[in-house]
Amino acid sequence: MLDRIYKAQNLISEACKKQGRAINIMEVCGTHTVAIFRSGIRATLPEGLNLLSGPGCPVCVTDQSYIDTVLELADKSDVLIATYGDMIRVPGHGGSLETRQPANNVKVVFSSQDAIQIAKDNSDKTVIFLAVGFETTAPATGVIVMQAAREKIENFCILSGHKLVVPAMRALLSGKNDKIDAFLCPGHVSVIIGYGAYEEIVRDFKRPCVVAGFEPIQIIEGLAEICHQLVEGAAETKSIYKAAVTEKGNLKAQQIISECFEAADGYWRGLGKIDKSTLKLKDKYSRFDAYQRYNITETPHAELEGCRCGEVLCGLIRPPECSLFGKKCTPQSPVGPCMVSSEGTCAAYYKYGTRRKKS
Amino acid sequence: MMRNTDAPKILLAHGDGGLLSDELIRKTILPHLAKEMPSELNDAARLELSSKSICFTTDSYVVKPLFFNGGDIGKLAVCGTVNDLAVSGARPLALSLSFIIETGLEIELFEKILESIKKTAEENEISIVTGDTKTVEAGSADKIFINTAGIGIRMDEADLGFSKIRAGDKVLLSGTIGDHGMTIISQREGIKFETEMNSDCAGIAKLTCKLLESIKGIKFMRDPTRGGLAATLNEISKQTGLSIEIDQNLIPINPTVQAAADVLGLDVLGVANEGKFVAIVSAESADDCVKICRQHPLGKVASIIGTILETQDVPAVEMITKIGGRRIVQMPYGLELPRIC
Amino acid sequence: MCLAIPARIIELTGDNAVVDAMGNHFKAKTTLLKDVKLGDLVLVHAGFAITIVDEEEARETWELIAEINDYNKTPNKISG
Numbered sequence: 001m002l003d004r005i006y007k008a009q010n011l012i013s014e015a016c017k018k019q020g021r022a023i024n025i026m027e028v029c030g031t032h033t034v035a036i037f038r039s040g041i042r043a044t045l046p047e048g049l050n051l052l053s054g055p056g057c058p059v060c061v062t063d064q065s066y067i068d069t070v071l072e073l074a075d076k077s078d079v080l081i082a083t084y085g086d087m088i089r090v091p092g093h094g095g096s097l098e099t100r101q102p103a104n105n106v107k108v109v110f111s112s113q114d115a116i117q118i119a120k121d122n123s124d125k126t127v128i129f130l131a132v133g134f135e136t137t138a139p140a141t142g143v144i145v146m147q148a149a150r151e152k153i154e155n156f157c158i159l160s161g162h163k164l165v166v167p168a169m170r171a172l173l174s175g176k177n178d179k180i181d182a183f184l185c186p187g188h189v190s191v192i193i194g195y196g197a198y199e200e201i202v203r204d205f206k207r208p209c210v211v212a213g214f215e216p217i218q219i220i221e222g223l224a225e226i227c228h229q230l231v232e233g234a235a236e237t238k239s240i241y242k243a244a245v246t247e248k249g250n251l252k253a254q255q256i257i258s259e260c261f262e263a264a265d266g267y268w269r270g271l272g273k274i275d276k277s278t279l280k281l282k283d284k285y286s287r288f289d290a291y292q293r294y295n296i297t298e299t300p301h302a303e304l305e306g307c308r309c310g311e312v313l314c315g316l317i318r319p320p321e322c323s324l325f326g327k328k329c330t331p332q333s334p335v336g337p338c339m340v341s342s343e344g345t346c347a348a349y350y351k352y353g354t355r356r357k358k359s
Numbered sequence: 360m361m362r363n364t365d366a367p368k369i370l371l372a373h374g375d376g377g378l379l380s381d382e383l384i385r386k387t388i389l390p391h392l393a394k395e396m397p398s399e400l401n402d403a404a405r406l407e408l409s410s411k412s413i414c415f416t417t418d419s420y421v422v423k424p425l426f427f428n429g430g431d432i433g434k435l436a437v438c439g440t441v442n443d444l445a446v447s448g449a450r451p452l453a454l455s456l457s458f459i460i461e462t463g464l465e466i467e468l469f470e471k472i473l474e475s476i477k478k479t480a481e482e483n484e485i486s487i488v489t490g491d492t493k494t495v496e497a498g499s500a501d502k503i504f505i506n507t508a509g510i511g512i513r514m515d516e517a518d519l520g521f522s523k524i525r526a527g528d529k530v531l532l533s534g535t536i537g538d539h540g541m542t543i544i545s546q547r548e549g550i551k552f553e554t555e556m557n558s559d560c561a562g563i564a565k566l567t568c569k570l571l572e573s574i575k576g577i578k579f580m581r582d583p584t585r586g587g588l589a590a591t592l593n594e595i596s597k598q599t600g601l602s603i604e605i606d607q608n609l610i611p612i613n614p615t616v617q618a619a620a621d622v623l624g625l626d627v628l629g630v631a632n633e634g635k636f637v638a639i640v641s642a643e644s645a646d647d648c649v650k651i652c653r654q655h656p657l658g659k660v661a662s663i664i665g666t667i668l669e670t671q672d673v674p675a676v677e678m679i680t681k682i683g684g685r686r687i688v689q690m691p692y693g694l695e696l697p698r699i700c
Numbered sequence: 701m702c703l704a705i706p707a708r709i710i711e712l713t714g715d716n717a718v719v720d721a722m723g724n725h726f727k728a729k730t731t732l733l734k735d736v737k738l739g740d741l742v743l744v745h746a747g748f749a750i751t752i753v754d755e756e757e758a759r760e761t762w763e764l765i766a767e768i769n770d771y772n773k774t775p776n777k778i779s780g
Contacts, residue, residue, distance in 0.1 A: 040684025111747020
């Protein structure tokens with residue numbers, strides 16, 4: 001394994017020298033952010049390569065109005081909130097799911113299956129499942145919505161926060177940050193959507209899109225492939241995650257998504273409104289849509305003063321460049337979502353990347 | 360464990376010092392714990408100590424579930440106490456045992472815990488010399504809480520402390536990390552899964568005493584319980600003002616534990632251990648320390664995992680990763696929740 | 701952005717599977733997969749198998765599969 005790593009690192013070094021300027025590669029996957037930090041890859045990359053973290057953390061890009069909605073719903077006595085662990089610490093007004101009292105109607109689940117089971121086991125309550133995540137997780141939500149419809153489990157609904165990766169990539173290149181030279185594409189989103197899904201980025205923006213898995217060797221070889229393309233002046237969509245990713249993706253999972261959801265315009269924290277970038281339940285399943293059931297409309301919130309999460313999410317600045325980073329904003333007392341989420345860029349930088357400065 | 364509604368249970372009255380209390384002590388607790396029935400039951404144990412230099416520790420045990428692969432709350436209570444004494448450079452001598460029991464706990468379950476306590480105490484050559492039992496109403500405690508206090512005689516050879524640590528010293532880890540914490544997490548509601556993992560719950564005193572007897576140059580020891588290896592190393596770094604560099608390739612981890620952590624998105628460095636110790640030893644003694652550990656069943660994969668370094672700017676714990684990269688190892692924040700993303 | 705690790709299907713009834721990941725057994729639904737059978741290596745995310753994994757490629761990709769951690773066979777060379 002080590003010789004493959006050295007080979008890839010050499011390729012990257014050579015490419016950086018040949019380019020004559022800094023290469024900016026963005027990864028759009030929170031799991032990549034964490035994997036890159038945990039494996040310490042940055043320390044092995046040459047000076048000329050900037051590895052940017054993008055809006056790939058579904059918690060980070062969820063607007064605060066979503067969590068405020070959840071906190072309001074959680075106050076209803078006949079409601080049980082079922083959520084993945086990722087959402088528990090996100091602060092809204094008046095606390096998070098973790099800190100609000102009483103906490104006994106919040107259940108952390110590991111699978112959407114558990115959420116629907118909780119509904120079956122608690123017929124006197126309405127279970128609201130916090131459906132967050134990108135395309136990797138959306139099919140799991142679709143499956144339980146279809147199951148609820150089939151088995152007539154009426155005390156169940158979802159609050160959809162699902163988002164789509166490709167529209168965000170487009171939005172970045174169309175205005176937010178056109179300095180991005182290439183994308184390291186998310187391994188498991190690509191399992192579902194296929195690496196062919198990035199064709200439009202290549203076609204419309206001429207940027208290489210390379211799918212890599214999360215093992216360090218995958219990430220390094222993915223970066224090497226991107227550098228190779230950049231040096232050749234090429235732009236292609238390619239996957240080196242051959243074990244799991246195909247060009248077309250998981251068609252059955254895609255069918256389930258399109259059976260249950262339609263793309264809707266949505267607000268991404270830090271990026272603003274992005275067309276057709278979120279998943280909304282189709283009319284035929286609207287009775288399982290918590291937004292419909294509880295008649296909720298959300299207004300995007302302004303960021304807290306000094307918070308530069310938006311710029312971090314677009315890869316425009318690195319966390320240490322934010323004046324709140326490590327001082328007012330820490331994992332113990334987070335100001336913005338990039339610090340709250342364990343996959344947030346700021347949290348990752350704080351945990352794995354920086355030495356504390358003497359204050 | 361399914362609650363058998365007909366089985367005898369702990370009642371509130373078992374804790375109020377009257378007939379039922381007395382019965383619980385004489386008929387249940389003592390027979391399970393004492394080698395022989397003491398002729399007197401006094402308010403305090405009298406101990407004759409061979410030295411004025413003693414170590415004294417206390418801890419409470421609230422683990423859930425009560426029984427897990429590789430141990431139970433009783434075994435944990437004894438081992439935890441033994442280990443605190445062991446890493447302080449002491450030979451464990453005696454411990455006290457206090458129970459706070461929720462009304463409704465099945466006596467059979469209580470007896471199982473007592474059996475385990477007895478067995479563990481015998482294996483670790485520590486005597487249970489005094490105790491207390493209180494009961495609380497249903498809902499006021501989670502089945503059973505155990506508090507212990509332990510006494511040990513500090514070994515003459517032990518000269519341990521943060522102030523003894525110097526740049527150039529080596530970091531010794533006695534075995535695999537993450538086993539206990541990951542085993543407990545595998546039993547947690549919501550993510551329960553079957554596993555071959557076992558808690559590493561064990562008393563390490565015999566090994567630490569052997570080390571101290573045989574080697575000069577042991578500067579400091581600690582058992583990496585809550586917060587795992589990451590917390591222990593960060594504490595050392597903070598207290599000494601020195602930095603620590605460890606090598607991921609040298610840290611022993613059971614692949615099953617690593618896989619479970621990968622599934623849940625947890626960092627094994629921050630996961631609790633209950634049968635391990637970290638020692639800071641002089642560079643000259645490092646090889647011999649490892650040799651001695653590896654001769655003992657609890658130290659078979661002991662390794663030198665890193666070095667103490669002078670601090671450049673701010674003390675930090677840094678890890679060389681498997682691919683030759685570097686990352687900081689921070690003090691873990693709270694209980695990490697399993698992620699899907 | 702999604703945690704998923706390769707695991708082998710050791711039980712399968714309908715779309716309910718039990719998978720083994722290096723000695724850990726998890727429940728997983730195979731609803732998202734078309735042709736899946738006992739013994740297949742799959743990627744499991746949030747309780748769902750999202751794809752069948754190519755074994756040959758898996759060996760190239762995942763350290764856990766490719767390089768068996770031999771901590772219990774040959775302890776690390778004594779360093780110092």
